[in-house]
Amino acid sequence: MSDTPKKLHIKTYGCQMNVYDSERMAEAMGTKGYVLTDDPAEADMVLLNTCHIREKAAEKVYSDLGRLRPFKEAKPDLKIGVAGCVAQAEGEEIMRRMPLVDLVVGSQNYHRLPEMVAATDRGEKPVDTEFPTEDKFDLLPERPLSARPTAFLTVQEGCDKFCAFCVVPYTRGAEISRPVSRILTEAQKLVSKGVREITLLGQNVNGYHGEGPDGDWGLGKLVRALARIDGLERIRYTTSHPNDMTEDLIAAHGEEPKLMPYLHLPVQSGSDRILKLMNRKHTAEEYIRLVERIRAARPDMMMSSDFIAGFPGESDEDHRASLDLIREIGYGMAFSFKYSSRPGTPAAGREGVPSDVADARLQEIQALITEQQRATQQAMVGRDVGVLFEKPGRLEGQWVGKSDYLHAVHVKAEGLAPGALRRVRITAAGPNSLAGELLAD
Ligand code: SAH
Ligand code: SF4
Ligand code: F3S
Numbered sequence: 001m002s003d004t005p006k007k008l009h010i011k012t013y014g015c016q017m018n019v020y021d022s023e024r025m026a027e028a029m030g031t032k033g034y035v036l037t038d039d040p041a042e043a044d045m046v047l048l049n050t051c052h053i054r055e056k057a058a059e060k061v062y063s064d065l066g067r068l069r070p071f072k073e074a075k076p077d078l079k080i081g082v083a084g085c086v087a088q089a090e091g092e093e094i095m096r097r098m099p100l101v102d103l104v105v106g107s108q109n110y111h112r113l114p115e116m117v118a119a120t121d122r123g124e125k126p127v128d129t130e131f132p133t134e135d136k137f138d139l140l141p142e143r144p145l146s147a148r149p150t151a152f153l154t155v156q157e158g159c160d161k162f163c164a165f166c167v168v169p170y171t172r173g174a175e176i177s178r179p180v181s182r183i184l185t186e187a188q189k190l191v192s193k194g195v196r197e198i199t200l201l202g203q204n205v206n207g208y209h210g211e212g213p214d215g216d217w218g219l220g221k222l223v224r225a226l227a228r229i230d231g232l233e234r235i236r237y238t239t240s241h242p243n244d245m246t247e248d249l250i251a252a253h254g255e256e257p258k259l260m261p262y263l264h265l266p267v268q269s270g271s272d273r274i275l276k277l278m279n280r281k282h283t284a285e286e287y288i289r290l291v292e293r294i295r296a297a298r299p300d301m302m303m304s305s306d307f308i309a310g311f312p313g314e315s316d317e318d319h320r321a322s323l324d325l326i327r328e329i330g331y332g333m334a335f336s337f338k339y340s341s342r343p344g345t346p347a348a349g350r351e352g353v354p355s356d357v358a359d360a361r362l363q364e365i366q367a368l369i370t371e372q373q374r375a376t377q378q379a380m381v382g383r384d385v386g387v388l389f390e391k392p393g394r395l396e397g398q399w400v401g402k403s404d405y406l407h408a409v410h411v412k413a414e415g416l417a418p419g420a421l422r423r424v425r426i427t428a429a430g431p432n433s434l435a436g437e438l439l440a441d
Pocket of ligand 2: 159160162163166167168169204241393427
């Protein structure tokens with residue numbers, strides 16, 4: 001009798017690092033005979049890879065767990081696992097609140113997932129949220145064939161910055177950088193499997209300090225080494241902290257054509273008083289000067305950021321300073337969030353801004369960012385850009401890909417394949433994507 005493979009459904013919340021981790025967990029479970037399914041109803045195991053960054057994100061996990069109850073009733077041996085940052089932050093508490101959960105695995109323990117699943121077969125309910133001394137990436141299986149031309153590659157994890165609002169230093173632990181040789185090997189393998197664009201990931205990726213063949217390497221040096229890999233056409237990295245933008249990394253943007261002209265550099269607020277209360281350790285002026293230096297190295301750099309509206313203590317004047325900074329920089333895109341008080345963070349005990357005031361500020365920030373984003377998209381019309389094509393579009397004969405500046409671009413064209421990198425003339429801008437025509441090679 002042949003074994004039918006078991007089916008694993010993974011739902012991923014939160015940031016790109018969780019996307020990367022979900023892939024690696026799928027690979028680890030693949031070695032135990034599990035194949036992925038999009039449909040939780042046919043799954044033998046459901047794994048939620050969770051995010052703790054804002055209250056809404058964390059609460060969503062509990063409502064989704066509640067929604068799994070009928071599946072578990074219909075199929076009692078269905079395994080339900082919780083991974084990621086809620087797992088790390090709440091551990092066993094998750095099982096107390098949701099007894100249907102069979103295992104809880106913290107963000108640094110994914111290499112132990114297969115043995116934890118085996119323990120559930122014996123009727124145990126394992127919880128593992130220790131920060132281990134070994135490196136999970138050394139112990140996870142090799143990455144299989146990628147079907148896509150783009151890939152994430154985690155180079156750094158954790159954060160030592162302790163911004164007053166943020167759970168990440170607690171859910172991901174201290175900053176750790178992977179050694180240069182491991183990263184280069186992983187990148188080389190990805191490229192040999194058809195990957196043409198790699199996004200280097202880290203909670204504080206430009207704080208990268210990895211062990212190189214000749215001592216400590218920063219991110220600039222790592223990028224230059226990756227750029228020498230034949231067949232790798234594009235390099236991106238995210239997320240960066242303004243205080244870790246070194247001269248070498250800025251210079252790399254001017255010298256290395258494979259390093260794409262898009263930079264997500266969160267500032268959170270434009271008010272010095274709030275930046276101080278947030279423990280960001282730089283002023284608005286310093287951030288603006290930094291962006292000037294980056295644009296001096298790479299004049300077409302598209303900037304992106306995160307903003308928090310309604311941080312405790314934020315006045316109308318502080319809020320206007322954020323709007324001023326957004327106007328001054330001119331973002332290609334940006335994310336903004338209403339402040340959410342998170343247990344265990346320094347700001348948690350501080351008196352908040354009334355919720356309706358925070359909502360109104362958030363809307364103002366979002367409206368301004370949307371306006372800038374539209375203007376940036378519109379300004380692309382008539383320009384020629386590189387586009388890395390990923391897949392056919394929804395319409396007949398249409399292909400979609402990403403521009404150098406990370407815009408979604410679609411064209412009508414014959415004979416494209418995933419991974420084709422072509423020059424495209426932009427002919428029209430919609431709210432969320434650009435349309436263009438292929439230029440001759
Ligand atoms: N490591 C990255 C991203 C951290 S989380 C960085 O340092 O920028 C992504 C974004 O979520 C943050 O940039 C911040 O804007 C937002 N965020 C984090 N904690 C938050 C909170 N408690 N309330 C609202 N937004 C928050
Ligand atoms: Fe959170 Fe600040 Fe670290 Fe970013 S730098 S992960 S916002 S503590
Ligand atoms: Fe969320 Fe954890 Fe990422 S809290 S944003 S999934 S690091």
